[in-house]
Amino acid sequence: MLYRENGQFKTSYAADQQIFPILQDRWALGLLLLVAFVVMPLVGSEYFFRAILIPFLILALAALGLNILVGYCGQISLGTGAFMAVGAYAAYNFMVRIDGMPLIVAMLLGGLCATVIGVLFGIPSLRIKGLYLAVATLAAQFFTDWAFLRIGWFTNNSTSGSVSVANLNVFGIPIESPVSKYLFCLVVVCLFALMAKNLTRSAIGRQWMAIRDMDVAAAVIGIRPVYAKLTAFAVSSFIVGVAGVLWAFVYLGAWEPAAFSIDRSFQLLFMVIIGGLGSISGAFLGAAFMVLLPVVLDQLPHWLGIPISTATVSHLVHMIFGALIVFFLIVEPHGLAKLWSVGKQKMRLWPFPH
Amino acid sequence: MKFKPLALAATLVTLGAASFATPAMAQEQYIPLLSYRTGAYAPNGIPWANGKQDYLKYVNANGGVNGVKIAYEECETGYATDKGVECYERLKGRGASSFDPQSTGITFALTDKAPIDKIPLITLGYGLAASQDGGVFKWNFPLMGSYWTAADILIQHLGEKEGGLDKLKGKKIALVYHDSPFGKEPIPLLQKRAEMHGFQLNLLPVTAPGVEQKATWLQVRRDRPDYVLLWGWGVMNSTALKEAVATGFPREKMYGV
Amino acid sequence: MGFFLETLFGGLMAGMLYSLVALGFVLIYKASGVFNFAQGAMVLFAALAMARFAEWFPKWFGFESLLLANLLAFVAAMAMMVVLAWAIERFCLSKLVNQEGITLLMATLGIAYFLDGFGQTLFGSDIYSINVGMPKDPAFVMESMFEGGVMISKEDLVAAAVSALLVIVLALFFQKTKTGRALRAVADDHQAAQSIGIPLNRIWVIVWSVAGFAALIAGIIWGSKLGVQFTLSLVALKALPVVILGGLTSVPGAIIGGLIIGVGEKLSEIYIGPMLGGGIEIWFAYVLALGFLLLRPQGLFGEKIIDRV
Numbered sequence: 001m002l003y004r005e006n007g008q009f010k011t012s013y014a015a016d017q018q019i020f021p022i023l024q025d026r027w028a029l030g031l032l033l034l035v036a037f038v039v040m041p042l043v044g045s046e047y048f049f050r051a052i053l054i055p056f057l058i059l060a061l062a063a064l065g066l067n068i069l070v071g072y073c074g075q076i077s078l079g080t081g082a083f084m085a086v087g088a089y090a091a092y093n094f095m096v097r098i099d100g101m102p103l104i105v106a107m108l109l110g111g112l113c114a115t116v117i118g119v120l121f122g123i124p125s126l127r128i129k130g131l132y133l134a135v136a137t138l139a140a141q142f143f144t145d146w147a148f149l150r151i152g153w154f155t156n157n158s159t160s161g162s163v164s165v166a167n168l169n170v171f172g173i174p175i176e177s178p179v180s181k182y183l184f185c186l187v188v189v190c191l192f193a194l195m196a197k198n199l200t201r202s203a204i205g206r207q208w209m210a211i212r213d214m215d216v217a218a219a220v221i222g223i224r225p226v227y228a229k230l231t232a233f234a235v236s237s238f239i240v241g242v243a244g245v246l247w248a249f250v251y252l253g254a255w256e257p258a259a260f261s262i263d264r265s266f267q268l269l270f271m272v273i274i275g276g277l278g279s280i281s282g283a284f285l286g287a288a289f290m291v292l293l294p295v296v297l298d299q300l301p302h303w304l305g306i307p308i309s310t311a312t313v314s315h316l317v318h319m320i321f322g323a324l325i326v327f328f329l330i331v332e333p334h335g336l337a338k339l340w341s342v343g344k345q346k347m348r349l350w351p352f353p354h
Numbered sequence: 355m356k357f358k359p360l361a362l363a364a365t366l367v368t369l370g371a372a373s374f375a376t377p378a379m380a381q382e383q384y385i386p387l388l389s390y391r392t393g394a395y396a397p398n399g400i401p402w403a404n405g406k407q408d409y410l411k412y413v414n415a416n417g418g419v420n421g422v423k424i425a426y427e428e429c430e431t432g433y434a435t436d437k438g439v440e441c442y443e444r445l446k447g448r449g450a451s452s453f454d455p456q457s458t459g460i461t462f463a464l465t466d467k468a469p470i471d472k473i474p475l476i477t478l479g480y481g482l483a484a485s486q487d488g489g490v491f492k493w494n495f496p497l498m499g500s501y502w503t504a505a506d507i508l509i510q511h512l513g514e515k516e517g518g519l520d521k522l523k524g525k526k527i528a529l530v531y532h533d534s535p536f537g538k539e540p541i542p543l544l545q546k547r548a549e550m551h552g553f554q555l556n557l558l559p560v561t562a563p564g565v566e567q568k569a570t571w572l573q574v575r576r577d578r579p580d581y582v583l584l585w586g587w588g589v590m591n592s593t594a595l596k597e598a599v600a601t602g603f604p605r606e607k608m609y610g611v
Numbered sequence: 612m613g614f615f616l617e618t619l620f621g622g623l624m625a626g627m628l629y630s631l632v633a634l635g636f637v638l639i640y641k642a643s644g645v646f647n648f649a650q651g652a653m654v655l656f657a658a659l660a661m662a663r664f665a666e667w668f669p670k671w672f673g674f675e676s677l678l679l680a681n682l683l684a685f686v687a688a689m690a691m692m693v694v695l696a697w698a699i700e701r702f703c704l705s706k707l708v709n710q711e712g713i714t715l716l717m718a719t720l721g722i723a724y725f726l727d728g729f730g731q732t733l734f735g736s737d738i739y740s741i742n743v744g745m746p747k748d749p750a751f752v753m754e755s756m757f758e759g760g761v762m763i764s765k766e767d768l769v770a771a772a773v774s775a776l777l778v779i780v781l782a783l784f785f786q787k788t789k790t791g792r793a794l795r796a797v798a799d800d801h802q803a804a805q806s807i808g809i810p811l812n813r814i815w816v817i818v819w820s821v822a823g824f825a826a827l828i829a830g831i832i833w834g835s836k837l838g839v840q841f842t843l844s845l846v847a848l849k850a851l852p853v854v855i856l857g858g859l860t861s862v863p864g865a866i867i868g869g870l871i872i873g874v875g876e877k878l879s880e881i882y883i884g885p886m887l888g889g890g891i892e893i894w895f896a897y898v899l900a901l902g903f904l905l906l907r908p909q910g911l912f913g914e915k916i917i918d919r920v
Contacts, residue, residue: 143897149533149890162535253463253467255435256435256535258434259459266720270724294437314391316732318727322725322728324721325720326703396738397840565846569877572614589838589842600766
């Protein structure tokens, strides 16, 4: 009833091709952004920012990057954590070794380093695919785990191998308080989400999807697989690298290579599957789900007053994730994002479905 | 009129005392417990977490600390830094009086946050070795020494066994360590000690979590060190002992933290 | 020289264990085209069941005999693996027929997560031991030739013998029995096999049970060597390069690949590792497999993949 597009006529190509063609969607998005930018900083508690919103935003960004590779281009990657680590450690080195390096520049340079490594490990994708490619990306994961632990230069010869950053600021504004950290992440994530959305709607995005759906057919109609696959790897690892910088600098502050272990790679892959392969909103939904579920399950016994051991809860979280992944793959391979759009479709017709 | 300020002061004092007294009257002090009962380090985490709970229960059963009962709550970190940070943020809001992160990695991540929140980080025999200097890390409280103390005690014990630290000259000591910030902490101290006393230090890293040690112990067998210092945690220790038996290294020459 | 031989033996023995896990991968891939990431979780689950049942049965039924406890635990663990195989087929695989390999791979990742959590909820996450009476002490041979002799772990020898036996039994099963022939037929062509009346679903249950059996044996051997704990499920990650190297569809490939990876890993760790700071074996195996992939994508003994990019 409320969600109707009657009377909204498109009179120009620009209007027809905009990201949200329906007026109500634009309103909803505007409202969401308003809540995120204005209301949240006013009402959110410190716990909410530090433990939920900031990790959610950063992981959503990383999942977005991974989704470009897995969801749009159909190349599986189990080495996302590695590319995050490359971004984080590269940015760290730029910050430490060059005096007065601004955070934003270091972040983008970190992303660029991740891009180079991503393309390098993406080269095997030209010759192999599917699970063989998964093994190639696993090689990236184990190699970077080792490199950042063992090669002292990367960690500025810190004896323990753990590094930390302090006194972050952007254009002279310190990024110290939870609210400022949150807003900084939010701005970065929004910009990247907009960029990713437009990329996937452009020629290159269509090439990725063509390669994903059938590579031979795509090659026949004149898409260069080399170019399409490597750009997907490049864009994906750039975004993932930037997310790694944020995770290390903004969220953790001090970190060791274990922060970007293979568990992180799996976690991100699960976000993409649960959220929805091949959709931008899916990355956000998946990240929200994966961040919130363990927290809620952890607190549930506390709220209900059921004495249940913390270990059991964490095993339960494992089981639920596992079961959900299988469930989504069987029932709805396009994940939460698809459920959302199905819901919207129903809303358009409600209450008179015929 | 002169009485007025005095009365005011008296009221303030009473109020102050009352507000100080309130927590004591509530008879409770809240201590969050970060623990890890899952993951690769659970074999160490489970007994540690159980022990701490039992101790707190015992203290409470004996009437608490000066009549103040201790309330506690457990939060599972799985030895992962991000989970630890989440636990910290969640539990500090409930009036935590101190934190014992039970993990070197989480301690590193919390060291910057604790001074802002004014919550002491208590690290029992682990954590940032450099935090011994209380002037620099004002809110880190290492109890029972750090890894440097532990390494030093081991070296001194070996010296005693040999009949004096100078007798360590020319000996070979191998450090089999967990390849993580935790395992690397004692290295600078041991290297200095090696220079001082003239023993040879062999560093043998074991990749986390430490189930793959065959190559390490083959190296131990080749080098035949006089002593092995085992710097392991969780599943690494049990594996190390089994591999040591399988390579026939005498157990009386092995020292663990 | 003596030390080189020791390293070589150590590598061969480790490789034998990788082969055992890799075998599970190959069996399932051959019969259902699923790359089973959950093999490691199955090893953990089976080993946990074995360790805990062997501990619990004597308490529940009040007997002392270690042999009886182990036997009963083995049967119970195997029964659990069969039930598991049935459940996986019933609730997961049969719904995902004709999906792409990558989807199936992700589904097995989900199964792996589920099993990790489920196994530890049932059996606990502490470290448990399996005692099947394996000898623990090392033996020294060729003492006349080298100073100190060449050390061989007796336990490894027993493990290698068991692995070899398992491979022979599996080979016989595949070649000589009727079920084995049906399995091979399904592996060659699903549709053709179905059209001559081979029940696909039952075959899948059987093949997952056989993989469960391989997982149980691997779990017992690893568990008795190193103890049973969550980290055991990580052996899947060690076995991945093995299957890539040996070829996904070849049982001998899994064995030879395991030996190559085992030896290559240990030799590289000991002779190249110190130059790079140590701890290189985990990625060395992967880089070895990756380099191999670029040259020969189907692995050492694998069938040629036609639909390459």
